[in-house]
Amino acid sequence: MKVNFEDVSDAGSAKQAAPILRLDGLSKHYGDVIAVEDLSLDVADGEFVSLLGPSGCGKTTTLRMVAGFIKPTAGRIGIAGKDVTALPPYKRDTGMVFQNYALFPHMTVAENVAFGLENLGVERSERMTRVHEMLRMVELDHLSDRRPAALSGGQQQRVALARALALQPALLLLDEPFSNLDAQLRVRLREDMTRIIERIGVTTLFVTHDQEEALALSDRIVVMSTGRVEQIGSPGEIYERPSSRFVADFIGQCTILDGTCADAAFRSVNGLRLPFEAPPWRLFAGAASRTCTGGRGGRS
Amino acid sequence: MNSSSVAARGTVRVGPSGRYAWIALTAPLAIVLLLFLVVPILSLLRASFFEGDRSFNASGVSLEHYLRFLTDSYYLNVMLDTLGYGLATALLCLVLGFPTGYALARAKPHWRRWGLIIIILPLTLSLVIVVFGWLVVLGRQGLVNQVLVFTGLIDKPIRLLFNSPAVIIVLAQQFLPFMVLSVMSVVGHIDPTLEQASANLRANRWTTFRKVIVPLSLPGILSGLTLVFVLSVSAFITPRLIGGHRVQMLGSLIYEQIIVLLNWPFGAAMSAVLFTVTLTITLIVNKWLKSHPG
Amino acid sequence: MQTRRTFLVSTVAAGAVLAAPAIVRAKPFDNVTLTLNGFGGDFDRIMKETVADPLKAETGLDVTYAPGGSSAAVAKTIATPDNPPFDIVLCDSPSVPELIKADMIDPVTPDKVPNVANLLPGLPEFGQHGVPFMISSSVITYNTEETQTPIASYADLARPDLEGRVALFNLENTGGVLYLLAMAEANGGGIDNIDPAFAALERIKPNIVTLTSSTVSLIQLFEQREATAGALWNGRVFAMQNAGQPMAMVAPSEGIYSLMSYYNPIKGTKHPEAVATYLNKALSDEAIGAIANFFRYGPTTTVDLPKAVADTIITFGPEGRAKIKTLDWTKIAEKRSGWIERFNRTMA
Structure with missing residues (x-):
């Protein structure tokens, strides 16, 4: 299927702002193995969207396809109204924070942040201004001459963020940036990072396997499982109204009951009767038409 | 149990046997190195100071051989030529070997294994066989001339042998594996995501190569350059057979003095000068590598 | 008998x-x-x-x-x-x-x-x-298919028609010492006066493809026609002839130095x-x-x-x-080092 992104953005401008990121029927197969299957998603300007799922669900593959490190098997990728499917990474308007930060060990903090600006041919004086602006923003201006190896994990992560944002990319890509930090630090850095991202208002695609992170940070969450989208929705929707047993199982802590539906009510296998008009609980269709597998309780 | 008692107990347990165990463990190699490396080098140095050009029953202490070498522009020119050929060979190996080493480091283990075998295989051949092979390949009726004539680039076979480019090419072929292996081992330790980070930061492949891969591979590049340089400047079979009389390298002259003229003192003095120069270069590079780890 | x-x-x-x-x-x-x-x-x-x-x-x-x-x-x-x-x-x-x-x-x-x-x-x-x-003797050899006029002496190797065609031993190979002495004695010199030999070598120099100490290498040069004329051991020329190479064997007019x-x-x-x-x-x-x-x-x-x-x-x-020249090898051994050095310098 071919989508003309120019058309889409033109048409969109009439009704609402064009999406910064548009994924259209995106798939990635490795031989017979399906990594991502038919993923479509629009991310609006300034939106913070998480790709959430267990490892192997295809979320990282999706992110890497957006960044341009992996060629999709099928589908199109549009960034800021431009079809980038065939473009190499360095021609895509994204900034990425890698899981291990991938700071250049042979460069100072300032040189790391200046790297992208240099490649864009930004003039030296302007480059320096921007670098220090970025480093002030992440509160590391005093360490600009250090090498990455001399920084703590949290500091390295902030440098990586400053480096990614220095180019003022249309789209910020975050690949599990908190997974290498200990739990305490993680929460604090998460708050720091959201503050910065909110202030700049950059559109963000965030990959995580940590539901708590996704729920805390996102405008919308894409829950993925085995290469497929399970549900797209706001954290509230995902949490309160999971659309599948997988989502319910994966998000939050809940009680799932197996049972059958009859007489406008759910009857669990061990005899608990829940009338249909009494939330907060949710019904998922099971394999057999007359058997409902599971119900989701509220915060238990 | 407090920490001091642990320490005390530890010391007791290690005891004399533990403390000296490393001596026993390294002794065999140390003895071999002493007998077959240090002693010969020392006797070579001693021989270089003998009076006169007798190889046997020589005695005395004299600087005459060093003076002869260092005051004669002919020998100094050959020395400079030798260093020049070494440098040219090292650089050619770098140009040819870096992409290979890089590709092997990034290849799947299966391909890397086969690649390594192919790279190392030529090292198992006798140098003389390799050189005579080149004499055939570069000869008037050799493969290169045939290809050039066939493609119409030249009308009739040209002489490709007996000049310095031929010597540099053949030396580079011999020592290429050392460059490939040095580069490979260092590139193998460079995080591939750094290249992705670079690409994400708008660096095209060439910029990534220049600003990320090369600087991070520098230790491998330098150790490869040093290895190839040291091996090249001590070459003598290749310059003699491929270069003919027009390409003179110090190794040939040393070989001539030691083997043909049996003038060991002068040959030893030349060897000592070459040894000193290559050792100095190696030490400088090593020092640089230590001050720029990673 | x-x-x-x-x-x-x-x-x-x-x-x-x-x-x-x-x-x-x-x-x-x-x-x-x-x-x-x-x-x-x-x-x-x-x-x-x-x-x-x-x-x-x-x-x-x-x-x-x-x-x-x-x-x-x-x-x-x-x-x-x-x-x-x-x-x-x-x-x-x-x-x-x-x-x-x-x-x-x-x-x-x-x-x-x-x-x-x-x-x-x-x-x-x-x-x-x-x-x-x-007894191994130094003889003239040349490729008969590529050489119009027969070569009779070491001095002939300086002929203009042999430009870029001559390969010889250097002095590390005793074969080199033999032609050097032959040319010295033919030009009024000898072991004690080697200058005439080097003068004669200078005349051959423009024709020289390469000089080598290796007999195998020299034979390969002739076989591949990298060079088409020079001096070689008589037995080796015979072996090339035996293998079908069109190489002539000539006792040089300067004498048979062995x-x-x-x-x-x-x-x-x-x-x-x-x-x-x-x-x-x-x-x-x-x-x-x-x-x-x-x-x-x-x-x-x-x-x-x-x-x-x-x-x-x-x-x-x-x-x-009767043609075999006997040589004073003890004296040659004394002089050889100097000759080699001079050869390296003048022929490079």
Whole structure:
């Protein structure tokens, strides 16, 4: 299927702002193995969207396809109204924070942040201004001459963020940036990072396997499982109204009951009767038409 | 149990046997190195100071051989030529070997294994066989001339042998594996995501190569350059057979003095000068590598 | 005559066996092994067939031909005078003075080695030191398909029509020393006045493709027509002709300059009798004749050769012998280092 992104953005401008990121029927197969299957998603300007799922669900593959490190098997990728499917990474308007930060060990903090600006041919004086602006923003201006190896994990992560944002990319890509930090630090850095991202208002695609992170940070969450989208929705929707047993199982802590539906009510296998008009609980269709597998309780 | 008692107990347990165990463990190699490396080098140095050009029953202490070498522009020119050929060979190996080493480091283990075998295989051949092979390949009726004539680039076979480019090419072929292996081992330790980070930061492949891969591979590049340089400047079979009389390298002259003229003192003095120069270069590079780890 | 002498030789050997103390059926050199440095390849094979195998059968003597070059063997021998690694060292004329200087050669006398009586008169260059067994001569060779006018002398190699076609030995190979001396003497010089030779070399220099110390390399140059004219060992030219190469062999008009290959019995051997027996066998017509027949280098004894073989050996017969120049190798050894240095500087 071919989508003309120019058309889409033109048409969109009439009704609402064009999406910064548009994924259209995106798939990635490795031989017979399906990594991502038919993923479509629009991310609006300034939106913070998480790709959430267990490892192997295809979320990282999706992110890497957006960044341009992996060629999709099928589908199109549009960034800021431009079809980038065939473009190499360095021609895509994204900034990425890698899981291990991938700071250049042979460069100072300032040189790391200046790297992208240099490649864009930004003039030296302007480059320096921007670098220090970025480093002030992440509160590391005093360490600009250090090498990455001399920084703590949290500091390295902030440098990586400053480096990614220095180019003022249309789209910020975050690949599990908190997974290498200990739990305490993680929460604090998460708050720091959201503050910065909110202030700049950059559109963000965030990959995580940590539901708590996704729920805390996102405008919308894409829950993925085995290469497929399970549900797209706001954290509230995902949490309160999971659309599948997988989502319910994966998000939050809940009680799932197996049972059958009859007489406008759910009857669990061990005899608990829940009338249909009494939330907060949710019904998922099971394999057999007359058997409902599971119900989701509220915060238990 | 407090920490001091642990320490005390530890010391007791290690005891004399533990403390000296490393001596026993390294002794065999140390003895071999002493007998077959240090002693010969020392006797070579001693021989270089003998009076006169007798190889046997020589005695005395004299600087005459060093003076002869260092005051004669002919020998100094050959020395400079030798260093020049070494440098040219090292650089050619770098140009040819870096992409290979890089590709092997990034290849799947299966391909890397086969690649390594192919790279190392030529090292198992006798140098003389390799050189005579080149004499055939570069000869008037050799493969290169045939290809050039066939493609119409030249009308009739040209002489490709007996000049310095031929010597540099053949030396580079011999020592290429050392460059490939040095580069490979260092590139193998460079995080591939750094290249992705670079690409994400708008660096095209060439910029990534220049600003990320090369600087991070520098230790491998330098150790490869040093290895190839040291091996090249001590070459003598290749310059003699491929270069003919027009390409003179110090190794040939040393070989001539030691083997043909049996003038060991002068040959030893030349060897000592070459040894000193290559050792100095190696030490400088090593020092640089230590001050720029990673 | 050949048969008669062969008969005599075997009789002598048999007599020696009979005269040996009567250890019943034991051979005199059982459990004795002589170590020689071989020349390698076909040479060692012929040595084994004509000398070592018969000696093993007759006397129980074992012979080992250790691989490695003869200069290395000479160097090793001189370096370890108390425990020389070889019983007999094979080397060419230029190396013999070094062994003599180091006093490492046992003189050879007819009473111990009767066959030395068969050596051509006046041939040995070092008196009783060493036994020559082969004469290798420097000859002109050229590719007859690529050379219009025959080449008759070393001086001819300077001809303008040979530009970029000449390959020669350098002075590390004694073949180089031979043409150098030939050109020196032809131009009024000699060992003590080498300038005329270098002047002649300067004239050849523009024609030179390359100079090498390696015989194999020089042959390859001619075979691949990288060079089409030069000077080479007579036996090697014969081998090329035999292999179908259109290479001419010309005795240069400057004269036949040769070197000889020697057996040198080394002082301090543990088995002097075995060494003498070996030398005697190695000087037999079978051994000398087999080498001459195979390599077509000149024999050093009065051995008779079939006409077809004799005709291809330029030093054979009274006429050939007369052309052989005898050289003062001791003096050459003194001068060679200077010549090589001058050669390196002027020819590069």
